[in-house]
Every structure is written in structure tokens, then in C-alpha cells.
Amino acid sequence: VRLVESGGGSVQYGGSLRLSCAASGRSYSEYCMGWFRQAPGKEREGVARIDLNGKIIYADSVKGRFTISQVSRDIDEKSLYLQMDSLKPEDTAMYYCVGQWPCLPYTDKVGPVDEYNYWGQGTQVTVSS
Numbered sequence: 001v002r003l004v005e006s007g008g009g010s011v012q013y014g015g016s017l018r019l020s021c022a023a024s025g026r027s028y029s030e031y032c033m034g035w036f037r038q039a040p041g042k043e044r045e046g047v048a049r050i051d052l053n054g055k056i057i058y059a060d061s062v063k064g065r066f067t068i069s070q071v072s073r074d075i076d077e078k079s080l081y082l083q084m085d086s087l088k089p090e091d092t093a094m095y096y097c098v099g100q101w102p103c104l105p106y107t108d109k110v111g112p113v114d115e116y117n118y119w120g121q122g123t124q125v126t127v128s129s
Helices: none
Strands: 002-006 009-012 017-024 032-038 045-050 056-058 066-074 077-084 093-100 123-128
Touching: 002 093, 017 032, 017 093, 017 123, 032 066, 032 077, 045 066, 045 077, 056 066
Parallel strands: 009 123
Antiparallel strands: 002 017, 017 077, 032 045, 032 093, 045 056, 066 077, 093 123
8 A cells, every 4th residue: 555645834833734645556445544643752643543434533632623534536546634723833743644454443542553554654744833
């Protein structure tokens, strides 16, 4: 699966950005997707995830501010989005689009880094105060 992110950039506190991820290379119904982020000097953390049944999970730190969504464009292509509103300086990080096959049945967590087997190259988000 090939994942290509776009949409990062620099905004001020309280601003918005929309990240996009173009996924291709495997039937869209076989893997689930999400977003991770990594701030300088910190470990990668799960931000949001959407599974094959449409179940959505958010990290507590972004609930109510971020919205994940996806669109299937063809049998082996789909797009993932992350609408980020009310951005804070602590949201500054490299954001990664991720895929997981097989899709594991999480109930309340985005999941650990090592349980995602497809990663994009990342897109930088910087929020200034």
C-alpha cells in the first residue's frame, strides 16, 4: 500500500488545516487507516483511526477538534482526511498517514505504532502561538 500525505503547513493558534492522504495498491476493503504524529523529542502517538466498519477513535488530546474521514475512489484507491480545527502549539508535529492490514478490532485506542504496517512519508504541521 502506498500512502502519500499532503496539506501540512504553518498556522496560528486557533487556526485550521486539512490533511489528505492518497492510498493505493490494495483493495480498499482490506485495510483500515489512521493518523499518527510525532513532535520533536517525543514518541509517535496515535491521533485518529477509522476501521472497516466506520468506527472512529480519537486520541483524548484531539477529541472535539479533529475529524477523520475517508472516501473510497476505486477498488484499490481511497483517500483519508484529517480536518484539524482549533489548533494549538502542542499540535505541532510531523503527521503520518498509516494503514493496517489486517485491520485489528480496537475498541478505544488508535493503537501502538508497531501494529501499523503501512506509513506515508509525513507532512509537517506547525502551530504558532
